[in-house]
Amino acid sequence: MKHLSALGKYFWKYRVRLGTGIFFVALSNYFNVLSPQLMKFIINYVDRSLSLTGAPHAAGLKGYDILVRKFISFITRYSSIAKVVLVASIIILLLALLRGFFMFLMRQTIIVMSRHIEYDQKNEVYTQYQQLDNRFFKSHTTGDLMNRIAEDVSRVRIFTGPAIMYIVNLLTTILFCVFFMVQSSVELTIYVMIPLPILAVIIYFVNSNIHKKSEQIQAALSDLTTNAQESYSGIRVIKSFNQENAMYRFFTDNSETYRKNAIALARVEAVYFPSIQLLIGISTLFTIMIGGLYYIHHQHGITLGTIVEFIVYVNMLTFPVSAIGLTASMVQRAAASQKRLNEFLDIVPEVKNEPGAAPVALEGKIDFDNVNFTFPDTGIRAIRAFDLHIRKGEKIAVTGRTGSGKTTLAQLLLRMYDADSGMIRLDNKNIKEIDLSSLREQISYVPQDVFLFSDTVENNIRFGKPDAGREEVVAAATIAGVAKEIEGFANGYETMIGERGVTLSGGQKQRISIARALIKQSAIIIFDDCLSAVDAKTEQEIMGRLNAYLNDKTSIIITHRVFSLLSFDRILVLDEGKIVEQGSHEELMKIPDGFYARLYHRQQSGTEDENEAEK
Template sequence: MKHLKALDHYFWKYRYRLFLGIVFIVISNYFAVLAPQVTGYVFDVVQRAFGIVPKKATVEYDWLVNWFIGFAEQHRSISVIALCGITILVLALIRGVFMFLMRQTIIVMSRHIEYDQKNQIFQHYLTLDTNFYKTHSTGDLMNRMAEDVSRVRMFTGPAIMYLINLISLILMSVYYMVKKDPLLTLYVLAPLPILAVTIYVVNTIINKRSERIQALLSDLTTNAQESYSGIRVIKSFVQEKAMFQFFEKNSDEYRDNAIGLAKMEALYFPSMTLLIGLSTLLTIMIGGIYAIYDPTGTKIGTIAEFVMYINMLTFPVGAIGWTASMIQRAAASQKRINEFLQTDPVIVNPPNAIKPTVQGNISFNNVDFVYPNTGIQALTQFNLHIKKGQKIAIIGHTGSGKTTIAQLLLRMYDPTVGSISIDGTDLRQMDLQELRRQISYVPQDVFLFSDTIKNNILFSPAAGASINGETAVMAARYASVEKEIEHFHDRYDTMVGERGVTLSGGQKQRISIARALAKDPQLVVFDDCLSAVDARTEKEILGNLSVYLQHKTAIIITHRIFTLFDFDTIVVLDEGKIVETGTHNELLSLNGYYAYLYEQQLQQEREEG
């Protein structure tokens, strides 16, 4: 239950709805407990009419029922019975109205809380750093925001409503039962302690199993999500059967645990029925004995009244198990949600963050970096100084640390040792959003949203820039993808499908480049962004970029050597260290690692040609 305290601020936010809902529940139940009293009075009227009870007995009813009785006594017995029937119907209608208002306040409040909580979780997800997403699966993230929040909603809505309902109805019913006949009430309610013990034992088991089931559901969701995303790989390697068996295994484990939980919960309802049945039997038996041996004491009307109270308590008492189960499940789900909400991002804005205008002067000063989730040393004693307007190439084999440089520059990570500064300001002192807003980044892993080509290109316009089609066209032209877009049926309004699945690899890369160019920053970082294009298109793009980047600072990360682009400096990396720097001709004259890479590339091109 302690995990559900995280919801207190939501209840405070919607306190008026909650308060009104409680009031409507109490009023609804108040009119509900009046019906048995009116029914008991009818039985007493019939007894008096047949002479079973010789005189009018003192009644112990609610003040409103007493007022009604005073009015009804002025009529004949037949008219009284008809009047009582109409009154019971009116009481039911009034109760129904307040039940409607009760749901309109409590259940609607739970929907508002669900909305707020999903927004809170999603907003928090957006603040978490890159390392968090490397260590948590997408399926688990989705499950916590969807399934777990839905279970919490069952607590903030139905569980609270039923809990208040059963407390108020039980208290009112027991109050009037004790007021009418304390000893009979004691006999009737005797089975309830057994019910309380049963609820406690079963709910302890349910709580543990609910946590296990939620974890299994996250695994199942992750398995399905990965299969959908990688369906082309699965089909190309003919692994449909293997993937289905893997999914089936996870599904079987989830099913077995869910069925086990359902069986455990199934103990509630037979237990409720048995105990309610015992209470009804005790009411009729003991009340009947009293009526036989003392006709002027316990009356038939009292027995009928108690039977109605017991049957009225059937749903709330039965709902104790259901409500407790919902609360336990919600607590387990809220615990999982809290784990993420209480996860603080490692990369955060500093106090009094600086918001400078980026010019493009970059300095890496004795930077070491170790990936926190793997312990891999990506960079060692990395020093690089780039002046405004320079074009820098960073070359090296896979795993040499090239992409790490881009991630550090965008402050996806902070250096383990050393510092990085732009225009003399340490990145850790700069406003995160302002920093990233002024840098265009083309990632190695291209990602397109399931949206139109235009919206993908204009995903991140420059600050203050207007979003329009001309910007998208210009960016597509520089990225050498304009002609292909023009041949699409809907041109720039063409939907690209999930992750750009309807486009070729080269088209996706070039649209990703266009997205970066549309931003029009002073600093551009390209991370191996031409790996999926042919030689002719590569030459065309490099020609366009040389024009576009004329007065901008650019870092082009690649495993290929571009001889057609005039770089100010080429940095050669190997195992996280700079092994060579210089221009293309200077590095060739050294006849070192760069020359070796260049010779390998030429040989590969000759073999492919």
Template sequence: MKHLSAVNKYFWKYRFRLVVGIFFILVSNYFGILAPQVTGFIIDFVQRSLQLPGYRQHDNVRAYDVLVQQFIHWVEGLQYSVAGIVAIVGITIILLALLRGLFMFFMRQTIIVMSRHIEYNQKNEVFGHYQQLDAAFYKANSTGDLMSRMSEDVSKVRMYTGPAVMYVVNLVSVICFCLYFMFRRDVALTLYVLAPLPLLAGTIYFVNTIIHRKSEQLQATLSSLTTNAQQSYAGIRVIKSFAQESAMYRFFEDNSLNYRSRATELAKIEALYFPSMTLFIGLSTLVTIMVGGLAYINGSSNIGVDTIVEFVIYINMLTFPVSAIGWTASMIQRAAASQKRLNEFLLTQPAIVHEPGAPKPAISGEIRFEGVNFVYPNTGIQALKDFTLHIKAGEKVAFVGRTGSGKTTLAQLLLRLFDPTSGSILLGNQNIQNIDLAHLRRNIGYVPQDGFLFSDTVAQNIAFGEWQASQERVAAAAHTAVVDEEIKGFAKGYETIVGERGVTLSGGQKQRVSIARALLKDAPVLILDDSLSAVDTRTEKTILERLDQYWQHKTAIIITHRIFRHLQFDKIVVLDEGRIAEIGTHESLVNRGGLYAELFAQQQKGDDVANN
């Protein structure tokens, strides 16, 4: 239960519903427990009234509930025939059943509805926590596993906060009511009836231990299965292009067989509960009839036929709650295993923390990297080594270098997707770690290498982050990104759905829509991370010409492996293995004959081959 203590805050939040629900459970079971007493009375009444053979007078009035005593007193005062009294009692038993059913309905309306509220809150909590976790977390965990924990595991926990709680309270209340009246009726017979319960308790404890372990294994296997499916759907074009459908199917089938095997093992263990419950209930019924019947025949106690009938009804009333012990315990064990998996992530603290109340200074665009070193936490690769650079407000800077030289890392550090291992990054005179995180990111327009588009309209994708932007502003951003005319050519224009990850658009169109999204923010700092790789040369030239007008008074950082000859930069920074290898203008770097000149020569040779 230590893992499930994490949901106690929700029970406290919905304590009114919980308390009212428990009240309805108690009232429902109270009306239920009256029926055996009324039944016992009418059997005794018929025997007494008709003077049936073998009947012995005995006093059981003290065993009845106060309400039943009043009812008995009223019925015995009626001047009706035995048949009439039986009819009245029969109607009363029906009314008690209806009242019990009515309060059972109210019980479910409060407890089960409460669990749905808790499920809603918990999913929001998990999703909100996911959004706070840093990029390193997402590099270490798969999307399928994250989805499985928020959907399947939260659903398993809901079974604890709703049905399990309801059945536990129902079980406890029914047992308490039954035992109270059974002991009042006959202590010795009650002890005989309860004799099989220690065996029941031992069975439950033994099986629960196994269920808890296998539940954890089952949920972990389900996460692997979900991850496998998610990756297959996301990479379906790659799978088809390499004709690997059969191989992926076999891989998924192996995971499915593993899940089926574990689920079957768990089902077999859980299957022990119900025959065990039936066995113990059957033993209790046999003990009741045998011990009660012998005592009645021998006349050695105050037990009558009505007592035996009443006890049998009590045992039948206990049948579902006791048989539900196994089911409820299984739900709790599964919920505990799922909550443990949820806690693993909920207790994970993000490395990048949003400090409430952090300052929100005006950002001019001046950037300083001072002795920055960065090592990726998952791989141990050092991406930047003693990196120091000053970018003045309004400057246009290009970062050039081979793959893996640390260019993209600079953008991620500036956005605080990661924090430097050592050194500092300043915007103006303020360390970015001291700036309000949301404020920092709102003032940086960023186009990543793999521009992600949501399964929404083109307009909503461009307006992402600026939801209130007018259609005119959206169109203006698209025009600057040279994608406006193509969008207008779509069947529904800006209202065209782009599909998951923008699958209906070409690579160049997705990149330009991503650029338009960043331009719409109109932030003082703009970062383009290799954002024109899928664009043809003519379109690239048009985009750069329009960007040259757009960023006149902005700080612009272009991260690229290509060299833009027709775009003037204030400085070009050449990176090599995380260090600044060269820095200068295009002309000075070409004349120097270093790494930049080598990259430029290779690009020219490639362009000549492409043109021929």
């Protein structure tokens, strides 16, 4: 239950709705418990009238509610028994209508409040997702994250809505019923309430079991969701390797785990609810048996009306008390889900705005001063004592073996990670002193792993600049060398590209990703091996256009190729997180047995082989 205390801020925010809803619950139950008293009076009235003992007077009605007394005073003005019964029946019908009206208002306040809380909580979870850094997403599966924002939040909503409503309904119903039962007969009330402590013990032991099984179910559901999500996303790989049966068996195993946990919980609940009904039945039996004996022997002032009144009260308690199990299950499941949400929401991102961080208009000067960085999840030391100084407007190429730290430089510049030691400065200002949003807004980045959204081509390009017009979109696509292909699509720039750009080729996806970065017109632009899926001819066209586009911009191009059409101010060769070669193309070609020279010769040899093959 302690995990649900995190919901206090929401209850406070919607305190007016919550308080009003509780008031309507109380009113609804108040009008409900008046009916048994009227029934008691009518039965006693008819019984005494037919036995010629005389009707009771208002002075003998001290056990009745003040409103019921007024009703009795009104209906006893009629001399005919039939009229008294008729008017009393109409009043009971009116009380039922009033109860129904306030039940409607109760749901309109409490259930609607729960929907508002669900909306706020999903927004809070989504906001937290966006604030967390790369380390978190590397250690959590997409399926688990989706399950938290969907299934877990929905289960918490069941608590903030129906469960709260049932709890208040239970408390007010028991309070009103027991109060008027004691007013009517203390002795009979004691016998009727005997099964309730047994019920409390059952609830205590069963709830702990329900809570444990609920956590197991949520964990199994996360695994199942992850398995399904990965299968959907990787369906082409699954089919190409003919692994449908293997993936089906894997999914079946996860599904079987979830099924077993769900059935185990259902078995507990299957025993729980009939047990509650049995205890309610015992209370009804006590009412009839003991009340009947008191009535026969004229003891404790028990009348025929009193027995009927108690039977109605016990039946009124049937649903609220039987709902204890359902409500307990809702609360326990919500607690298990809220615990998972709290664990996630309490995570403080390692990369965040430092105190005093402020937006800065970047011009493009970049300095790495003795920077060191080790990936926290793997322990791999990616950058070692790294020093680099880039002037505004310089074009820098970065190459090297796989795993030499090239992509890590881009991630450090975007503050996807923070360096372990040393300092990164932009325009002579510590990168940690720059507001994160301002920093990333002013750096265009084309990642190695291209990601496109399930939207139109135009909206994917415009993602880099949401207010861009069609002319800007076309201009960016033209520089990226993809405009003609887009115009050849059936719907042009309005073409839907499918999830992760599944309807496009690898080269088309890369070039749309480049256009998305170019449209920002940032002072700093980083290309991370973004032309690997493009043929040599298209690559030359793109690099030719980029040469003019990058004139006044600081650009870092991470690549495994040598771009002869783009004039770089410097070329860096990285190995094990350090710069091992640095200089212009001509300077690096002069280094005996240098990495860059070998890379260039291999590339030229491959090009010549291709040309020979074409001949």
